[in-house]
Amino acid sequence: MEAVSITLFLLLAVVVSGVVTRMLPVSIPAPLVQIALGAVIGLSTSYRVVLDPELFLLLFLPPLLFLDGWRIPKDELRQDLSTVVELALGLVLLTVIGMGYFIHWMIPAMPLPVAFALAAVVSPTDPIAVSAIAARVPIPKRMMHILEGESLLNDASGLVCLRFAIAAALTGGFSAGAAALNFLWVAGAGLATGVVVTLAATRAKAWISRRWGEDAGAQILVSLLIPFGAYLLAEHIHASGILAAVSAGVAMTFAELSRGGLAETRMQRNSVWDTIQFALNGVIFVLLGEQLPAILSDAPQTVAQTGHSSVWWLAVYVLAIVGGLGLLRFVWVWASLHLTILRGRAGSGLARRARLRVVAATSFAGVRGVVTLAGVLTLPLTLIDGTPFPARDLAICLAAGVIIVSLVLATFVLPLLLEGLTMPPEPSDLALENAARLAIAEAAIRAISQRQQALIDDPGAPGVSIAAGERVMALYRERIEGLTGSDGLTIQAQDVLMTEFRLIGVRAERTKLVELARSRQIGSGIGRKLGRELDLLEAHYMG
Incomplete structure (x- = not known):
């Protein structure tokens, strides 16, 4: 019963954090508020959440990484793929090796494999925390795409490195050759497993839907089970469940394009996944806060592992790690961006x-968050022989400190760097977009014309088919004329104004609908039906 109660308190804290974040007069990111609320829970109850590493990893990471892979903009990622790969793979390897040796040198009591494990968990970045920080100062679109792509890949690469570091700590040995071969299997089989599970699940549910109809609840539940299925299957064959979850999400994008489905199901599924993402991300930060009182109360024993007596040495170690991470990231980002998007004419348009x-903004946007905390909490409790895992509490304490310090630094520095910041524009796909709009509009006219002709030939069909078809086709012809008779900028301006007018119309409809319902001129059933239609229209136009 206590476990259920604490779970409900954690979820309530996530809800309250959203309200508190909006109420505060200054911009404080939601993760910091969630950590504070978690600390309040930890101080106000004698019950403590005991986190099982494997269970924690299974419950939190697969759905979050799956959703990241599913929703990340693929075209934008491909355009800056070289930059993303340099940051997500090259920087992670540099961080694990460089910071691993640095941490071991700074804290000799922490064995080198454990230092590598700590470096691996602090290497992934968290774009969700960055978005929360920059809520009042929007991040340039291209920079956000790069950060999202980097986070998606460095989550996987950092956690794979963590896996090897833990294996070295458990076995007491490390072979570069064996590790390379193992990495090929772990990565390749993990990626393949995620793709296979997604394709099998989506094809099966598409076949069932064609035969017996589509059930929205079942469709949504299948999408929720896919990341867990991919993760568990990959782990069963000793591959990377993390990479399987990521590749399953990426494959979901392309599988959905070919399988279709009902629009209502997709809208409901998006709402469910939004809620899950909000809850899981929030619960992880609340859990960090809930663990803080215990971490701080054990600080004297934790710092004693380093050979010091003052707990302030922990703060020194945290600041040193944050400084080392920042320096490595700044140097790597500077070299990477100057070799890619800041090179040539694109970069010459920006002043020095x-x-x-x-x-600097890309460097400070390397905030540590959900994956860092989830990764460090998966460190084993004991070694193979049953002895406690060396310096586990110290690693958790330092990782938690890195998360909090990086969030606080970015909270104050990142908005200043982002104010009025512009980046080299992304390659324009306007011509392709307009061609696609023309093609789909023409296809719609052909389909409507064929249906109209079939109704004309059917003596039992209603006689208004010609007028109804012409009205709809007129809308598509108007769209085609707008696309062929104006340049791209004019089209975009028209689209913006038309969307604004449509939203004004929808909101006026809703106001009148409320008046009719309040005056009892329409029943509640009609009011709900029309209100749902207006909600769908407004969601469409807002999107």
Whole structure:
């Protein structure tokens, strides 16, 4: 019963954090508020959440990484793929090796494999925390795409490195050759497993839907089970469940394009996944806060592992790790961006000061968050022989400190760097977009014309088919004329104004609908039906 109660308190804290974040007069990111609320829970109850590493990893990471892979914009990722790969793979390897040796040198009591494990968990970045920080100062679109792509890949690469570091700590040995071969299997089989599970699940549910109809609840439940199925199957064959969850999400994008489905099901599924993402991300930060009182109360024993007596040495170690991470990231980001998006004419359009701000903002956006906490909590409790895992509490304490310090630093520094910041524009796909709009509009006219002709030939069909078909086709012809008779900028301006007018119309409809319902001129059933239609229209236009 206590476990159920604490779970409900954690979820309530996530809800309250959203309200508190909006109420605060200053911009404080939601993760910091959630950590504070978690600390309040930890101080106000004698019950403590005992986190099982394997269970924690299974419950939290697969759905979050799956959703990241599913929703990340694939075209934008492909355009800046070289930059993303350099940050997500090259920087992670540099961080694990460089910071691993640095941490071991700084804290000799922490064995080298454990230092590598700590470096691996602090290497992934968290774009969700960055978005929360920059809520009042929007991040340039291209920078956010790069950060999202980097986070998606470095989550997987960092956790794979963590796996090897833990294996070295448990066995007491490490072979580069064996590790390379094992990495090929772990990565390749993990990626393949995620794709296979997604394709099998989506094809099966598409076949069932064609035969017996589509059930929205079942469709949503299948999408929720896919990341767990991919993770568990990959782990069963000793591959990377993390990479399987990521590849399953990426494959979901392409599988959905070919399988279709009902629009209502997709809208409901998006709402469910939004709620799950909000809850899981929030619960992880609340859990961090809930663990803080215990971590701080054990600080004297934890710092004693390092050979010191003052708990302030823990703060020194945290600041040193944050400084080392920042220095490595700044140097790597500077080199990477100047070799890619800041090179040539794209970069020459920015002044030297602006280019430096781009590099600095991208560096400070490397905030540690959900994956860092989830990763460090998966450190085993004991070694193979049953003895306690060396320096586990110290690693958790330092990782928690890195998360909090990086969040606080970014909270104050990142908005200043982002104010008025511009980046080299992304390659324009306007011509392709307009061609696609023309093609689908023409296809719609052909389909409507065929249906209209079939109704005309059917003597039992209603006689209004010609007028109804012409009205709909007129809308598509108007769209085609707008696309062929104006340039891209004019089209975009028209689209913006038309969307604004449509939203004004929908909101006026809703106001009148409320008046009719309040005056009892329409029943509640009609009111709900029309209100749902207006909600769908407004969601469409807002999107």
